[in-house]
Amino acid sequence: MRVWDGVSDARISFDWDTARSLGPRKPTQPTTIAYMIENVNTVSALLGRLEELGGVDTFSSTKVDSIELGADTEQLDLSSWPVLSLSNGKSLAARLLVGADGANSPVRTFAGIPSRGFDYSRHGVVATLKLSGPGWGGPDHKIAYQRFLPSGPIAMLPMPGNFATLVWSTTPERAAKLKSLSSADFVAMVNAGFRLSPTDLQYLHTLPSGQEEEIAWREKHTPVNERSIPMRVTDVQAGTVASFPLRMRHADTYTGERVALVGDAAHTIHPLAGQGLNQGQGDAAALVRTISYAVETGQDIGSTLALESYNSARYAENNAMLGVCDKLHRLYSVESGPIVGLRSLGLRAVDAMGPLKGFFMNRAAGGV
Incomplete structure (x- = not known):
């Protein structure tokens, strides 16, 4: 991965080979930092595995109409159990209800768990792009790129073949402008996002159309190292x-009586470090360990006591990552002054320290 400051052009490269050349690396450390996998493929694989394991009922194309506490009857006391009313007319009582239902989680609302945070006043613009080739690293050594601009980072994440995914964090006004452009002007703006100065980009966003021609002229007078x-x-x-709005949110707790929150239901993060899905997967793995231990020791898997280890395992770690990404966003939103020089000095220093880069990469890849 190649990352650089759009104002000072200070750069850092994240790959295990350069980290190894600058310092020691664990023999088992992978040569790949991360993988880009389409969500539909991940979901298909998980559903396929559930079908193989058996013992699981799935309800496709079915919505949850409501969640309420059950009743205390002569046959069974469900007064502390969440009961889900489904759009197909069925009702499900849950010993443990896992809220993996997104940032506006109905499960979190049902449990009465507050979620606090703020909006960044930024939108993330996404698109699938076709490139002129498979990338400078070739088809077997894909490279991701991220340039920090004052209005937000622009990132290009590799996909198979000559394709890539764009994630451009910018102001709502600029996001709307990008979405309104013709394909030719949009493509030109993406290329400009990695090549032209923040001042040029600011002007280009004011043009109603014709960005392609304007950028072609400006690029002639802006030398860059294409590789x-x-x-x-x-x-x-x-x-x-x-596009989608960028927010930082964190639930006060991940657990309640017979409720556990995972992923965006528990926390939402700025996408600049690509950690949202990783955090959710970490939550799922920790919750599985918690439930397994509760079953092995004969505990009620829905009790607050049994779920406490999940909350303690994930809350502090996720909170730290949320804070780091928030501070990075604020740090790189500064356009001028001594902070630009200091952040550039720090970026170059980290780039020269192999073991430190290795630590950051290991954390980003989900290691410890």
């Missing part, structure tokens, strides 16, 4: 340009 930035974008896949 240090992504290959040029040649096209954008129709219907893939979209």
Whole structure:
């Protein structure tokens, strides 16, 4: 991965080979930092595995209409159990209800767990891009790129073949402008995002149209090392340009009586470090360990006591990652002054320290 400051051009490269050349690396350390996997493939694999294991009922195309506490009857006391009313007319009583239902989690609302945070006043613009080639590393050594601009980072994440995913964090006004552009002007703006100055980009966002021609002229007077930035974008896949608001949220706790929150239901993070899915997977793994231990020791898996180890294992770690990403966003939002020099000095220093880079990469990859 190649990361650089859009104001000072200070750079850092994240790959295990350069980290090893600058310092020791564990023999078992992988040569790949991360993988890009489409969500549909992840979901299909998980559903396929559930079918193999058996013993699991799935309800496709079914919504949860409501969640309420059950009743105390002569046959069974469900007064502390969540009961889900489904759109297909069925009702399900849950010994443990796992809220993996997103940032606006109905499960979190049912449990009465507050979620605190703030909006970044930024939107993330995403799109699927076609490049002029498979990337400078070739088809077997894909490289991700991220450039920090004052309005937000622009990142290009590799996909198989000559394709890549764009994630451009910017102001709501600029996001709206990008979405309104023709394909040719949008492609030109993405290329400019990795090549032109923040001042140029600010002006280009004010143009109603014609960015392609304006950028072609400006690039003639802006020398860049093409091999240090992504290959040029040649096209954008129709219907893939979209945007979403960026927020930081953190639930006060991940657990309640017969309720556990995971993923975005528990926390939402700025996408600049690509840690949202990783955090959710870490939550799921920790919750599995917690439930397994409760079953092995004969505990009620839905009790607050049995779930406490999950909350303690994940809350502090996720909170630290949320804080780091928030501080990075604020640090790189500064356009001028001594902070620019200090952050650039720090970036270059980390780039020169192999063991420290290895530590950061290991953490980003989900290691300890």
